[in-house]
Amino acid sequence: MPQAEQDRSVFRAIADPTRRAILDRLRQGPAPVNELASAFSQSRPAISKHLRILRELNVVSEQRHGRERVYRLEPAELKDIADWILPYRDFWQQSLGNLKSYLEDE
Amino acid sequence: MPQAEQDRSVFRAIADPTRRAILDRLRQGPAPVNELASAFSQSRPAISKHLRILRELNVVSEQRHGRERVYRLEPAELKDIADWILPYRDFWQQSLGNLKSYLEDE
DNA sequence: ATAATACGTAACCAAATGGATACGCATCAT
DNA sequence: ATGATGCGTATCCATTTGGTTACGTATTAT
Numbered sequence: 001m002p003q004a005e006q007d008r009s010v011f012r013a014i015a016d017p018t019r020r021a022i023l024d025r026l027r028q029g030p031a032p033v034n035e036l037a038s039a040f041s042q043s044r045p046a047i048s049k050h051l052r053i054l055r056e057l058n059v060v061s062e063q064r065h066g067r068e069r070v071y072r073l074e075p076a077e078l079k080d081i082a083d084w085i086l087p088y089r090d091f092w093q094q095s096l097g098n099l100k101s102y103l104e105d106e
Numbered sequence: 107m108p109q110a111e112q113d114r115s116v117f118r119a120i121a122d123p124t125r126r127a128i129l130d131r132l133r134q135g136p137a138p139v140n141e142l143a144s145a146f147s148q149s150r151p152a153i154s155k156h157l158r159i160l161r162e163l164n165v166v167s168e169q170r171h172g173r174e175r176v177y178r179l180e181p182a183e184l185k186d187i188a189d190w191i192l193p194y195r196d197f198w199q200q201s202l203g204n205l206k207s208y209l210e211d212e
Numbered sequence: 213a214t215a216a217t218a219c220g221t222a223a224c225c226a227a228a229t230g231g232a233t234a235c236g237c238a239t240c241a242t
Numbered sequence: 243a244t245g246a247t248g249c250g251t252a253t254c255c256a257t258t259t260g261g262t263t264a265c266g267t268a269t270t271a272t
Contacts, residue, residue, distance in 0.1 A: 006228065007123065015121035016230080017113065020190070027193060033249060046231055048250060067239040067248050075197040082195055084126070085188045087133060091181040112258070122260080139219060152261055154220060173218045173269040 010080050013057050018042065019050050026060060026073040033069055116186050119163050124148065125156050132166060132179040139175055 014020050022036055037047040051071060054060045059077050063070045120126055128142055143153040157177060160166045165183050169176045 007121075009121075009123070011123075011126065012121045014190075015113075015115075015118045017115070017117075018230090020117065023194075027197065034247090042230090043232060044249075045233085045251080049230075052250085069249065073194075073197065075194040078191060078194045079198060081187070082191045084120075085184060085191060088129075088179075088181040088184045089188055091133065091179065092185060124260090140217095148260090149262065150219075151221080151263085155260075158220085175219065 008053075008057065010057055010059065010077055011084075013053055013059060014078075014081065016050065018047075019054060022047070022050060022054065023059065023073060026071060030063070030070045030072040032065075033071065036071065114159075114163065116163055116165065116183055117190075119159055119165060120184075120187065122156065124153075125160060128153070128156060128160065129165065129179065132177060136169070136176045136178040138171075139177065142177065 014023070018040060021040065025031060025036060025039060033044065033047060033051065036051070037044040040047065051060065051062075055062060055071075057077055058074055060071045061074050063072065120129070124146060127146065131137065131142060131145060139150065139153060139157065142157070143150040146153065157166065157168075161168060161177075163183055164180055166177045167180050169178065
């Protein structure tokens with residue numbers, strides 16, 4: 001796949017399970033890098049790279065506190081995901097409704 | 107990244123913009139492969155590969171109609187996405203609320 | 213029967229991804 | 243001042259990803 005452009009969308013960002021886990025963790029409050037890194041069986045630089053991706057998409061923000069860098073969840077950009085998934089919601093609710101009435105007609 | 111296991115989650119599936127576009131198209135009704143392929147500037151085999159990924163995750167279903175294969179949206183599996191994004195919704199609504207009250211306090 | 217159509221799959225390939233290790237630079241503790 | 247701590251970045255590497263062309267097969271048209 002000779003693609004010249006790389007995809008830096010939020011969809012790509014949350015495709016990685018580690019990044020999703022980082023975001024899930026940050027929902028409980030801001031955390032410095034070491035705390036985030038120790039939660040996963042990966043090296044700290046690996047987590048740093050994940051954080052950079054999230055940072056550049058403004059899904060998290062960094063605040064320096066002495067020698068620590070505290071990361072905070074900035075969920076506004078995740079709205080794209082919610083906006084995209086929303087129309088599908090109607091579909092599967094409709095499907096469930098169809099199943100329900102089908103079962104009731106038995 | 108020497109990873110032995112590959113990630114076949116729905117999150118990975120919707121990371122690709124072409125696959126999202128395919129799903130978006132299928133929301134307007136089932137379609138055969140050629141119709142889907144002609145909508146994108148990619149070869150038909152490329153679309154076939156995307157469809158296979160979606161098929162194996164049960165996000166779409168295939169129904170053979172003569173020599174055509176009609177693909178239909180099966181959005182139930184997308185619920186994982188909606189379930190994951192939902193808690194973040196509260197966060198950005200809260201952020202917007204904070205911004206609003208901040209602006210009103212000016 | 214033969215040709216055309218509608219697909220899937222195989223083989224191949226460049227680029228992107230996500231990991232590790234090595235290093236550098238502030239900042240804090242002593 | 244010196245060492246330890248917290249973190250980012252550079253470099254390197256294997257794997258995955260997503261594209262292509264070539265080919266095979268089932269179905270429809272002639």
